Amino acid sequence: MTLGLSLGLLSGVGQAAAPAESQGAAATTATAEYTKVSDWGTGFEGKWTIKNTGDAPLDGWTIEWTFPADTKVTSAWDATVTNSGTTWTAEDKGWNGSIAPGASVSFGFNGTGGGSATDCTLNGASCDGTQPGDQAPSAPGTPTASDVTDTGVKLSWTAATDDKGVKNYDVLRDGQQVATVEGLNYTDSGLKPGTDYAYTVRARDTADQTGPSSGVRQVRTTGGEDPPTGDKVKLGYFTNWGVYQRDYHVKDLVTSGTAEKITHINYAFGNVQNGRCTIGDSFADYEKTYSAEESVDGKGDTWDQPLRGNFNQLRKLKEKYPHIKILYSFGGWTWSGGFGDAMKNPAAFADSCYKLVEDERWADVFDGIDLDWEYPNACGKSCDSSGPAVMRDMMKAFRDRFGQDNLVTAAITADASDGGKIDKADYAGGARYSDWYNVMTYDFFGAWDAQGPTAPHSPLTSYPGIPQQGFNSDAAIQKLKAKGIDSEKLLLGIGFYGRGWTGVTQKEPGGSATGPAPGKYEQGIDDYKELKGRCPANGKVAGTAYAHCGKEWWSYDTPETVAGKMDYVKRQGLGGSFAWEFSGDAGGELMSAIDRGLR
Template identity: 80%
Template sequence: MLAGVGLAATPGERTADTKAAALAAEATATYTKVSDWGTGFEGKWTVKNTGTTALNGWTINWTYPTGTKVTSAWDADVTNSGTTWTAKDKGWNANLAPGASVSFGFNGSGNGNPAECKLNGGSCDGGIPGDKPPSAPGTPTAGDITETGVKLTWTAATDDKGVKNYDVLRDGSKIATVTGLTYSDTGLKAGTDYAYTVQARDTADQTGPASGVRQVRTTGGGPGEPGDKVKMGYFTNWGVYQRNYHAKNLVTSGTAEKITHINYAFGNVQNGKCTIGDSFADYEKSYTADQSVDGVADTWDQPLRGNFNQLRKLKAKYPHIKILYSFGGWTWSGGFTEAMKNPAAFADSCHKLVEDPRWADVFDGIDLDWEYPNACGLTCDTSGPAVMKDMMQAFRTRFGNNNLVTAAITADGSDGGKIDKADYAGAAQYADWYNVMTYDFFGAWAAQGPTAPHSPLNSYSGIPQQGFNSDAAIQKLKAKGVAPKKLLLGIGFYGRGWTGVTQKEPGGTATGPAPGKYEPGIEDYKELKSRCPSNGTVAGTAYAHCGNQWWSYDTPATVGSKMSYAKKEGLGGSFVWELSGDTANGELITALSNGLK
């Protein structure tokens, strides 16, 4: 209440209120919801000195509805009393010269829509007593809607002192300030829903109420958009060497027509940051015309070559494909523990790398392949169960809702196993989906056997370890509260095998790993289909006994049956590790694609 309005105001109260009014007229506090993932959000307040003298110190008070709260904050001290929240400067950011501004941010739970804001006791809009804020503009209309853009038009707001400009908000977050009555929003995703509102600002920078909401759905979509099954394959940067597998192989095999997403593997995690995994393969290797996706050779001076440029060309040829940059993997997961000591900084480093201007258009998001949070893989992590949720929340906050954020996760469904070690359910709210690694359950690391399929769909009599099968993992994740549509079933495009085996059926003894083209105990499907043809099935996958070798792997028939399982369970789709293991005509990816129709 301003001084003089209350009948019993004392001289001291009048002095304080007059000072508050003066401060309010010289500074503004503007709120932005940076991102919103349904159950939580990232918010930001910006304080601006709109006066002609220095502003010494600032305090913002606002209210949140019951159920909404701040969970962590930076660059301000944030406290609350009930539903009223208070943010004070940190000292080092207290003083603002005329025209200067400062921001602080926070994460929270709930809807994140504030009300009743005050800055240093006065209006957050910097309003002058007696100066009314502007009216609401008309509900915007939408035109020129394409796969990536829309043009918005609205009728003017009114104000007693004049309207200065308009804030355009998409899904509750300000995306632009314009002086006219139109705005063209670009860079959107095809087949996606957006909600737009507009707010007017007067000459004192007061904002009025928001307009009505205009819902817009961009055109297009196709495979990979909401409602469709994900058909994703990992493409490895090292495949360009000994394997001689390149982006063009996705075209010649027919694979590009049948997948919706590619995970490019791998980037490294070092010293708390995401880093390039192999610069030569990633963006330096030069391609000749006959090797290139579009038949055009690289030149020595072009700014981007290598896999990144070939994938760019692939997306131009097949615009339905989305590409994610995957970090970690078995060998490079050791860096996650250090990186997660500062999740926000880790996520920011990855965002800067994925969105590097040289290749930002190539990638549509990030995949995090940590093997394994709060458990052991090649290295062990003891960060605690919450670390998975903390990681996914930090990455969703930094990458926002217009990028994909996914994770490859364990399929250990045993009691007390790796799924039980981390909060995968809590983290799922921030993930678009999980790639459940339903393979490598058994292999020749157990050199003497028993022989067992490395990717069993379900349990069977004699299985060496209970809970080590695809269905056990899926059911455990669902029981913990992970939505089935956020789970992708993993398919290995390779087999695992033993040598020194005399028994045809699983459960036999062995003397060690069978020979493989690239490493012992593992071989691509394209080699095994003729080298050691399948002569039986167990637990939904194939096995083969040839000479003294025993192998297990998926065939087009078993892939088809696994896709039937994925549809029956309501899963979001399937993914493969990794694409170079398929035949030249894409036998396995065809079975996967057909099985998910």
């Protein structure tokens, strides 16, 4: 449930609400969105997100709204929340009061009752969309494609609406604007035969305001040689928690065109507890009911069917796309702490995981197991001292139990520094029993170093001034190969997200910062689907992209840099590539780039 509210501001807190032009300063505009994150019957979790859509900083914020008499806030975080009767007020905490242009901040709360918010104001201004008569256009309809040829396609769409009237439409191909037209159709030309493209359209009104983009239309031109799909792995992680706040479901793999472009899915995560594999989230995994509209095959769940949730939707996905193999992934950053204890008895650990993966309710869904231990005989969220042989012993135990007909894989570190995590465990020994390793070639740098220096979180190669030697993708691949691991057993990781800092004045990498940049779900990190529009990439370094907008500095991969990384995969003879994780690329642009690059 989402209630979108737009907030119009001409000045910051404590300033006269005079037109920005008369003050000789840029106007500050903002939007706010209220989301009910979850509802458990007797209560709910709510969230407000405030985004500065103007070109001047927003300094301080106070939101007021009305709840029904039976609805109350019981606890809050990242804001001070009070009430007078049914009117509720939230004020910033000081540290999150300043919002740079294009940035956003969020605060959340738990409550009881219905949770329907109305009559919102921000800093005293109405929440009905900037100022009266100043509403941005609505989204046009998703384009349709016709007259597809080797080098062109005709696109048509239904009109957007606007209080001032729509002036024209921007046409975007693979996220880049290629034309602005006045009508409701456009013929794109100069394309490559036999190539996939993704198109969206956005409206522009007579005040030159742009509205939200339409849905994505995937188009493949005719002609060209049918490129061999080859045997490269094209894998992505699907997270069970993505069905909540992110509202990303298995069906989205179909509607975005991603399902036909991948070979494997890792379902994340199952837990590791008390020496065995356990279910991570029973509601999301196999209890959640899907309606016909939400379901992959258009058929709704019934209350008495034996399997619902993501597992049932994945089953339907495999029926529709039988080429896809699905692995059940266990561990991850949060749940890696149980591996050390479990490996005191490798055979029993592997047996528990086999019985869970092969549970008769969903045995047909899964084709193997993925083990994401961060990190064997090293430190991640917690530290392990099991010894270097533990990686080899784990992979052998799982291969022995799962046999040759199931896939057995692992996600592994990319720390190639001298004496770093790759040197801490016998990854080469484990590779003998693994179908492949997912090398986590991302998160090398980030705003956990709050003052910087700024650096790309997923550099393909080293570069002058890189903060840490051995922290780049090529260094990891070369070190793993030098230890005797076959190239075909290594997959290059692509992050469908970016990492960023705020308080940055320098465009190029290496600048100082004051802390993590605000993100939609978490500070210092945001999805590609969010960043591509609000902080577009304007620089490249070491095979990846970065963006400096306002006081923020972000690094993330784009379709163009993904293409370069896929060239690297082929030059190095790697087994393929994998992505973390699907919901960050909801439109399927980055996965399309992986697919094109590995054909």
